[in-house]
Amino acid sequence: MPETSVKSAHACRDRLAELVVYFVAFLVCAAFVWITGDLVRGGMAHLSWDFFVDSPRNAGRAGGIGSILVSTALILLVALMVALPLGWTVAALLAEYMPASGSFGYTVRHSLQVLAGVPSIIFGLFGNAFFSIYLGMGFSILSGGLTLACMLLPILVSTAEAGLHAVPDAYRQSAAALGMSRTATLVHLLLPVAAPALAAGLLLGIGRAMAETAALLFTSGYVDRMPGSLLDSGRTLAIHIFDLSMNVPGGDAPAHASALVLIIVLLLINMVAMRLTTGWQHRKITS
């Protein structure tokens, strides 16, 4: 019977497809478990309170990551202090003041999209040429932070813009009917309502910044001492992992531990960001 043979051929194909799909899913899960398992196993042994507080000694083979954490925090702080105000004002402009078809808004959006796709090593080259050499900051936390700020701008703008767009128009209309100026509406009403989305975007930006390495190699440098000022060179956790694994023989154990710390911090940040986003979406639907 032609029909049953077609049917059984289809059933066979379906079975095969199902097997392949489940196999691939299993492969991916296995890869994930393998990687995280390796990292946890290798890193747990080396973790201790001293590890978090001490500075690295002997090129990082001994000691801890205390100064590294401080440098990382400083670079992050510089990056956020520049990128946040800039990013959120651009988002406010795009969401509230620019008509969808205007050319200025289009240019801004498009440039940010291009910026989002630029590889991080290119940012490193730019940061080196502009911040370190042209502006004379040398290898410093300031230079690295400013380079990171350029990289964070697209993420902050797109998440903040989405958050503002999600505020229902009814609020804007009511505020306008009350005669409130657009600035007052933005500052007192829209930003507080969109705050969870803005916070989620901020956390995502922080996560991206902490994972960044290539952009910082030639802008904030390699020095692993505790930084004395913003113009001192300093290395982030990611660069520390890179240095330990590539340039320091016998640095595997502290590298493991550092990698574990980095992953755990990023995991926490992502979880909080996800919680904020779902909470915000929930409120959007129910309000």
Added chain:
Amino acid sequence: MIWWKHNISFRSAQIDTLTIWLLRGGAGIAAALVLLILLFLAVESWPALRHISPERFLTDPSWNPGEGMYNLAPMVSGTLYAAGGALLLATPLGIISALFIAYYASPRSGVIYQRLVELLAGIPSVVYGFWGLITLVPLINQLHPPGASLLAGILILALMILPTIALTAHAALLAVPGEYLRGAAALGLSRWGMIRGVALPTAKTGIVAGIMLAAGRAIGETMAVLMVAGNVVQHATSLFDPVRTLTANIALEMAYAMNDHRAALFVSGLTLMLLVITLSGVAEWLVRNRHA
């Protein structure tokens, strides 16, 4: 009847005007950033381009800046092989992962798997490189020394871009209208038949856009390939040969490059940026013309 014109901007409080100018200033800075980056890259590349003609970047005997040789071809081929191999591997795996979440998994396991993929996406490239260095490279070394090779680069890159492809493909599949799928079911199509006949063709543009984004990411990736691919300047003749990508080249040599050498590195950086911009531009155009 005279139609008066009313536009959106108000003649109201001065503070509104001030706000608008402040916002415009900020946006101007953001827009100018791209131009600034291109400008500085071009300025730094100029010394090299002035007395090294463009063909020399591909036809010089070798890459040996100390002796004025600037052949980028081995690095370009390294980049293309690594990114191409990673795409070949990650595309089917990513799309199938997306199919798993969308059509095959139960709702709860689908969500868990999706979180897993998102976590994979969040692992920094340096950590991927580190894991490759301590686990993958010794494994490959046992197969065929040395372990740090094109194969290691391809595998790690594939791991890194798989989440991108999977998540964008999943978003594209979610956008397939429910009526199409119900229509297919009503026609008696089996699950695979519906996927192959209806879902995948409809989601095609979104999936392709995701692949182009992943390609851009693979080409621009630096740290992970730097750590596992071996960094020898040569054209790869087998999967087990160590290679060096353009990005790794820049990262390795910037530290001590001077004058023309440094400018040549900037040239490679500029080409990389233009390539990635083109790729993401095509991806965006595809997404925008999805309904054309």
Added chain:
Amino acid sequence: MSSKKRSGSNTLESGQPIGQDNNGYTLGPMQAGPACCDPQPLIQVENFSLRYGAQIALDNITLDIYRGCITALIGPSGCGKTSFLSSINRLTDLIPGCRIAGCIRVDGSDIHHAACNVQALRRQIGMVFQKPTPFPLSIYRNIELPLREYGITRRADINVTVEQVLQDVGLWEEVHDRLDAPALSLSGGQQQRLCIARALALDPKILLMDEPCSALDPIASGVVEDLISRLCGRYTIVIVTHNLAQARRIANYAAFFWIKNHAGRLVEFGNCRQIFEAPAHELTAAYINGARG
């Protein structure tokens, strides 16, 4: 103070002498319109037209809204009643591509004149929308926000105004002990009354209401309706409603809109008794009796 005679409206009919207090009502029963004085127009609309891009929404509307009275805008959906309402406080400015022609005068001054301050205009005009939209803040902050915007910053003053407007709308007993609770935790009817209170906080002269009861259940709807009737006389109210029974109950004047040639037009305007019981236009009669629309 002379009354304007226009076709279809008769403000001094049925023999009620002007100026006589009628059983303690400052406004007479529905027959006569305001009996305490000659009805004066507060909003004068002359040959007003509105279009969104190429689509004409309102064509050549001319009518007067009288001070202290409730004017109902009735008519089927889509004939521009909401657009007309939004034009009075220039909320149509927010819509890109919106063009107007003709003239609207509020209290004698042209609202589209270059010297007109839109925010001052909107302070004089309060608006309530169909779906209750309290801000997702506390009850207190909902009323405080517009007050602070207008420079009333002393806490004591704000407290006085908050209590006063909440008393006016009848919410004070229900919420006075939880002013910091989120406004969204109130029921639909309470939210709408809060929106009315918010609009009243700025002490406007005019209240625009776009189907304020249509999103509410019947009991809440009745409470809001009673509130609107109580506000009559103190404020000039323009209310868009699909509920003819409601218009009959609370309004003093009615304006009947209809669509002709894809544009909204004013068919008839007059005091309520005349519109509902003796309409001059056959279309009005057909709509009132449910034969059309």
